[in-house]
Amino acid sequence: AQSVTQLDSQVPVFEEAPVELRCNYSSSVSVYLFWYVQYPNQGLQLLLKYLSGSTLVKGINGFEAEFNKSQTSFHLRKPSVHISDTAGYVCAVSNTNAGKSTFGDGTTLTVKP
Amino acid sequence: DGGITQSPKYLFRKEGQNVTLSCEQNLNHDAMYWYRQDPGQGLRLIYYSQIVNDFQKGDIAEGYSVSREKKESFPLTVTSAQKNPTAFYLCASSMEPGTTGEQYFGPGTRLTVT
Numbered sequence: 001a002q003s004v005t006q007l008d009s010q011v012p013v014f015e016e017a018p019v020e021l022r023c024n025y026s027s028s029v030s031v032y033l034f035w036y037v038q039y040p041n042q043g044l045q046l047l048l049k050y051l052s053g054s055t056l057v058k059g060i061n062g063f064e065a066e067f068n069k070s071q072t073s074f075h076l077r078k079p080s081v082h083i084s085d086t087a088g089y090v091c092a093v094s095n096t097n098a099g100k101s102t103f104g105d106g107t108t109l110t111v112k113p
Numbered sequence: 114d115g116g117i118t119q120s121p122k123y124l125f126r127k128e129g130q131n132v133t134l135s136c137e138q139n140l141n142h143d144a145m146y147w148y149r150q151d152p153g154q155g156l157r158l159i160y161y162s163q164i165v166n167d168f169q170k171g172d173i174a175e176g177y178s179v180s181r182e183k184k185e186s187f188p189l190t191v192t193s194a195q196k197n198p199t200a201f202y203l204c205a206s207s208m209e210p211g212t213t214g215e216q217y218f219g220p221g222t223r224l225t226v227t
Contacts, residue, residue, distance in 0.1 A: 009153070032214045032215075034214075034215060036218075041201070041221065041223065042220055042221065043117075043119075043203055043205075043218035043219050043220045043221050044156075044203070044205075044216075044218040045218070046215060046217075049215055090155070090156070092216075094214030095214075096214075100146075100158070100161065100214070101214055101216055103148075103155045103156040104155055105153075105154060105155035106155055
């Protein structure tokens with residue numbers, strides 16, 4: 001069994017400030033890790049993914065995430081946020097043998113001017 | 114362009130009526146999924162299908178039914194047995210199991226039952 005915990009349900013930040021959205025997972029097998037972004041009343045869009053190799057993964061819109069196996073974390077970061085980054089962000093994990101994913105409850109990022 | 118379409122975007126029904134939500138994909142993906150999303154909660158898996166003519170219950174299948182007669186289509190029926198059907202429903206697809214597990218999502222259908 002696998003699970004995902006997103007530690008913050010709401011993260012408010014000011015424009016141009018850095019942000020980190022936290023994600024921890026648990027799994028007894030090797031995993032793939034994902035971050036999705038969701039704008040209001042829309043589906044999820046893949047932001048970035050970790051499959052193997054370099055633990056620092058770069059995604060779209062200037063976001064990046066670092067896979068930390070010892071801490072079972074996959075935190076999402078952006079050095080300087082824009083108003084347009086206001087959205088929901090969902091962390092997900094899937095084991096390497098199956099296509100099903102487990103999703104976190106999501107973090108709502110609100111960027112204020 | 115390849116992708117997943119869901120229709121309609123908004124759907125209103127009276128209590129006691131069954132309603133079917135459409136999901137079509139042209140990505141040639143083997144697996145398809147239905148999720149329910151409620152405010153402040155994560156995605157909850159309703160049903161999934163890894164191959165045509167086969168599907169499995171997810172975590173909250175009660176009150177829902179699906180079919181997978183074609184690779185491209187995975188409609189979801191919300192029956193009158195579903196006690197709280199008002200929600201945002203998301204359809205997704207992915208390549209065959211054992212690959213990366215990345216899912217591609219449709220735009221969603223917001224169902225309101227009164």
